[in-house]
Amino acid sequence: MRLQHALYSIALLLMPFQLMAADKTEIRVESMEIIEADGVYKVNGSVDIVMRNPVLEALNNGVTLEIVIDHEILLSRRWWLDKEVAIVSQRYRLSYHALTRQYVLTNLNTQDVNTFYTLQSLLGTLGDISEFPLIDTTVLDDDELYLVRMRVYLDFDELPLPLRIRAYSTSAWRPDSGWKVWPLH
Amino acid sequence: METGQRLEGMASTLRSLTTSFLPVIGLFVLLLVSLYLMSDATQNSERFGRLYISLLFFNSLILIFLLVMIGMNLFELLRQVFARSPGSRLTLRLITIFVVLTLVPVSIVYYFSYRFLEQGIDSWFDVRVEEALENALELGRVTLDQRLRGYQREAQEMIPKLQGISEETAALLLNEVRQESRATELYLFGDQNRIIASSSESTELPVPPDTSQAGMFGTISTGPVVRLEPAAGDVLYVSATALIPSGDPTIKPFLLLARFPLEERVSELAQSVQHSFAEYKELAYLRSPMKQNFILTLSLVLLLSVLFAVWAAFFSARRVMAPIRELAEGTRAVAEGEFNRKLPVSNRDELGFLVRSFNEMTSRLSSAYAEVDLSKQLAERQRAYLQTVLGHISSAVMTLDGDGILRTINAKADDILEPGNSLENYLAWPLSDIAAEVPLIKSFYESLQPHLESGDEDWQEQITLFGSAGRKQLMCRGAQLPATDDQPGGYVIVFDDVTEMIKAQRDAAWGEVARRLAHEIKNPLTPIQLSAERLQHKLSKEVDSKSADILNRSTQTIVGQVEAMKTMVNAFSDYARTPVMERKPLDMNQLISEVVDLYRNNPSKVRIGADLDKTMPHIEADSGRIRQILNNLVKNALEATAKTSTGRVEIRTRCLAESGCRFVELTVSDNGPGFDEDMLEQVFEPYVTGKSRGTGLGLAIVKKVVEEHGGMIFAENRPGDGAQIRVRLPVVKTVEQQKT
Numbered sequence: 001m002r003l004q005h006a007l008y009s010i011a012l013l014l015m016p017f018q019l020m021a022a023d024k025t026e027i028r029v030e031s032m033e034i035i036e037a038d039g040v041y042k043v044n045g046s047v048d049i050v051m052r053n054p055v056l057e058a059l060n061n062g063v064t065l066e067i068v069i070d071h072e073i074l075l076s077r078r079w080w081l082d083k084e085v086a087i088v089s090q091r092y093r094l095s096y097h098a099l100t101r102q103y104v105l106t107n108l109n110t111q112d113v114n115t116f117y118t119l120q121s122l123l124g125t126l127g128d129i130s131e132f133p134l135i136d137t138t139v140l141d142d143d144e145l146y147l148v149r150m151r152v153y154l155d156f157d158e159l160p161l162p163l164r165i166r167a168y169s170t171s172a173w174r175p176d177s178g179w180k181v182w183p184l185h
Numbered sequence: 186m187e188t189g190q191r192l193e194g195m196a197s198t199l200r201s202l203t204t205s206f207l208p209v210i211g212l213f214v215l216l217l218v219s220l221y222l223m224s225d226a227t228q229n230s231e232r233f234g235r236l237y238i239s240l241l242f243f244n245s246l247i248l249i250f251l252l253v254m255i256g257m258n259l260f261e262l263l264r265q266v267f268a269r270s271p272g273s274r275l276t277l278r279l280i281t282i283f284v285v286l287t288l289v290p291v292s293i294v295y296y297f298s299y300r301f302l303e304q305g306i307d308s309w310f311d312v313r314v315e316e317a318l319e320n321a322l323e324l325g326r327v328t329l330d331q332r333l334r335g336y337q338r339e340a341q342e343m344i345p346k347l348q349g350i351s352e353e354t355a356a357l358l359l360n361e362v363r364q365e366s367r368a369t370e371l372y373l374f375g376d377q378n379r380i381i382a383s384s385s386e387s388t389e390l391p392v393p394p395d396t397s398q399a400g401m402f403g404t405i406s407t408g409p410v411v412r413l414e415p416a417a418g419d420v421l422y423v424s425a426t427a428l429i430p431s432g433d434p435t436i437k438p439f440l441l442l443a444r445f446p447l448e449e450r451v452s453e454l455a456q457s458v459q460h461s462f463a464e465y466k467e468l469a470y471l472r473s474p475m476k477q478n479f480i481l482t483l484s485l486v487l488l489l490s491v492l493f494a495v496w497a498a499f500f501s502a503r504r505v506m507a508p509i510r511e512l513a514e515g516t517r518a519v520a521e522g523e524f525n526r527k528l529p530v531s532n533r534d535e536l537g538f539l540v541r542s543f544n545e546m547t548s549r550l551s552s553a554y555a556e557v558d559l560s561k562q563l564a565e566r567q568r569a570y571l572q573t574v575l576g577h578i579s580s581a582v583m584t585l586d587g588d589g590i591l592r593t594i595n596a597k598a599d600d601i602l603e604p605g606n607s608l609e610n611y612l613a614w615p616l617s618d619i620a621a622e623v624p625l626i627k628s629f630y631e632s633l634q635p636h637l638e639s640g641d642e643d644w645q646e647q648i649t650l651f652g653s654a655g656r657k658q659l660m661c662r663g664a665q666l667p668a669t670d671d672q673p674g675g676y677v678i679v680f681d682d683v684t685e686m687i688k689a690q691r692d693a694a695w696g697e698v699a700r701r702l703a704h705e706i707k708n709p710l711t712p713i714q715l716s717a718e719r720l721q722h723k724l725s726k727e728v729d730s731k732s733a734d735i736l737n738r739s740t741q742t743i744v745g746q747v748e749a750m751k752t753m754v755n756a757f758s759d760y761a762r763t764p765v766m767e768r769k770p771l772d773m774n775q776l777i778s779e780v781v782d783l784y785r786n787n788p789s790k791v792r793i794g795a796d797l798d799k800t801m802p803h804i805e806a807d808s809g810r811i812r813q814i815l816n817n818l819v820k821n822a823l824e825a826t827a828k829t830s831t832g833r834v835e836i837r838t839r840c841l842a843e844s845g846c847r848f849v850e851l852t853v854s855d856n857g858p859g860f861d862e863d864m865l866e867q868v869f870e871p872y873v874t875g876k877s878r879g880t881g882l883g884l885a886i887v888k889k890v891v892e893e894h895g896g897m898i899f900a901e902n903r904p905g906d907g908a909q910i911r912v913r914l915p916v917v918k919t920v921e922q923q924k925t
Contacts, residue, residue, distance in 0.1 A: 061470030
């Protein structure tokens with residue numbers, strides 16, 4: 001009982017540091033899976049997006065954010081750099097609708113609009129990639145080894161100008177998952 | 186070293202890049218354009234907003250470039266200032282003025298712009314405006330809520346129409362219901378949010394709303410919900426749900442989702458309020474970064490302007506100063522005597538005029554200098570000419586300027602005035618100062634002083650100086666030189682040594698006297714002698730012995746004295762006789778030997794030594810007269826030494842090597858008492874003798890003969906004792922050649 005109490009105290013003490021360490025927006029590619037269905041390679045995946053200040057504050061204050069999900073199909077080459085075969089880019093716009101108190105997610109590729117009462121549900125929808133079509137299987141050569149890599153990031157070039165200058169100087173404005181690579185087959 | 190050169194080369198390239206006009210203008214225009222674009226971009230313009238970051242980067246590059254340029258210019262300028270190169274200080278001052286003139290207004294503008302930005306942007310935002318907007322939003326919400334309830338009612342009213350609906354008939358029924366209502370879309374969801382049927386006004390089936398998210402729609406369990414939904418195309422939809430109980434109690438009720446488009450007007454108003462609010466909110470949120478952004482742009486613009494102005498200051502100062510610096514360098518060159526310096530004429534303004542004037546001045550100076558040089562050469566040539574003339578005339582010439590300073594002197598003056606070294610060394614000395622150094626010039630100066638001081642125009646005076654070789658008679662003629670503007674005229678003094686001439690004149694006068702005297706006296710002497718002898722002869726037998734004795738003694742006295750008088754008159758006549766020279770080559774040594782032999786057995790037992798130069802050339806002379814000289818000299822010497830017990834006479838001959846053997850020298854010296862010092866000057870004049878007996882003509886005759894042979898004679902006392910006579914006779918060239 002005493003030990004438990006002590007551990008709890010230590011956890012409490014450490015909490016500010018943990019918060020500080022994680023005190024910015026994070027984007028993480030949790031998992032990814034390529035499936036082949038109807039002659040098309042599709043992606044299932046899950047991206048964990050935790051939005052924190054200052055990006056969160058900006059969104060709540062009416063600033064529009066654009067989040068990009070990039071997929072790249074690479075031809076793996078043994079003795080040379082990998083060759084880019086195709087790039088599929090999905091662009092989403094996030095905004096807050098003050099009148100209805102809802103978050104609006106717009107798929108800029110399809111112009112589909114979805115509205116959410118909470119940001120969490122929006123980010124959950126955004127992070128849940130299901131059967132996203134990548135490329136026709138016929139395009140690729142069966143004998144070669146292909147890689148798929150994915151990157152999710154906030155496109156800070158789409159921020160309003162004053163914030164853009166901040167984004168160039170502060171990494172808190174540039175959340176980025178970095179590339180995650182999976183083999184295609 | 187190499188790196189230094191490379192740096193130097195780089196610097197010069199940069200300098201040439203920055204000294205020419207076009208790159209500067211180009212850079213300025215570029216800067217202006219980029220600053221305009223940036224300011225445009227700062228105002229969130231869509232056109233250049235994307236360029237902003239690159240513009241920022243580009244301008245920062247220009248900033249660094251300008252800083253480097255200014256740094257290099259400053260370094261160069263300071264180096265020049267410390268090296269005291271011409272014009273650098275003025276350049277520094279000019280640049281300082283430029284920079285101050287730029288900085289002051291820019292700083293003021295900057296300060297007020299900063300204040301304005303700070304306050305101006307803040308003033309956009311007002312609590313009341315924000316409140317109003319929020320209230321408008323709230324009002325919109327309230328208004329919409331009422332409408333939403335209407336839509337919800339409508340959805341509820343659909344329930345009885347759809348009661349007992351089955352999955353098979355759903356689609357048809359839904360369509361029917363929809364057409365009767367305002368709804369544009371109807372969806373029927375079954376268990377687990379599965380779509381059972383849908384009906385839409387548009388032929389294109391809309392994307393069904395995603396109901397999987399918790400709380401998005403009322404689920405079957407949560408009951409009916411109505412809500413406003415922003416959709417694509419900036420319109421608002423109303424979504425309302427209603428629970429439709431199924432006919433079968435085992436089956437859960439269905440969920441109806443009806444979508445109504447909001448009335449256009451209401452939608453527009455609502456969206457307008459939403460947009461304004463969102464925009465205001467965003468702006469308020471962006472206020473601080475925007476301010477920073479504006480200030481950054483402002484600072485960059487002003488900093489660039491200032492730096493550009495500073496650089497332009499360097500640039501223009503250098504351009505303005507270039508002709509001045511060249512002028513300074515040119516002036517310095519002219520001051521150092523480089524008259525042919527020409528400066529490049531770059532522009533047509535006053536500085537260009539100055540440069541042209543400078544060039545004109547140097548060209549004039551140059552030609553004037555050439556003229557001066559030419560006239561100097563001319564003067565030098567004339568001076569050399571005059572010097573040559575003066576050096577070769579037999580008279581001594583000296584000129585004094587108005588202040589009595591020696592200006593010209595010729596070589597003959599050195600001979601006469603015996604200064605010890607050349608009088609040329611005393612040029613530009615006042616004559617009075619030279620007098621203090623040279624004894625002969627002292628008496629010379631004292632004699633001339635009255636004429637020089639009284640300013641006689643033309644005068645002539647005979648002066649006597651006492652030089653090393655005895656008394657010197659000088660004939661001086663002076664004439665005043667014409668005065669120049671600021672200088673009184675000096676004097677030219679021409680003087681000759683007339684000692685010899687005067688002596689010759691005196692000798693000639695004496696000869697004339699002697700000749701006449703001999704003539705006049707000699708004539709009566711023979712009758713007197715004959716008459717006296719006759720008196721004795723006739724009367725000595727007739728008078729008594731006593732008287733005869735007297736007679737005898739008297740006549741003998743008469744005859745003796747007459748004899749003596751005759752001898753004297755003969756001597757006179759010898760002195761005065763006009764020479765009839767019979768010149769023949771003569772071996773002096775042989776002649777001397779003969780004469781010396783005659784005197785070997787003299788009664789006073791004086792020893793006679795002869796030291797004869799065997800190599801001596803023959804001379805051309807009258808042997809009889811030379812014999813007479815030798816006789817006279819030897820006799821004199823013997824007489825001078827007769828009283829001493831160890832009398833000795835030396836005769837020496839030699840060829841004067843120092844004069845190139847153009848003379849033979851005969852020296853007769855004795856160890857007698859020597860000449861009286863006060864007699865030494867006049868020893869060669871007639872009737873001057875140190876002997877108790879003698880006519881006083883011996884040495885006078887010797888001198889006369891020597892001079893007739895073109896020779897010279899000197900009488901001096903030997904340092905120890907005794908006297909010495911030196912005779913120099915010229916060697917005749919032909920005779921010399923005969924011998925050799």
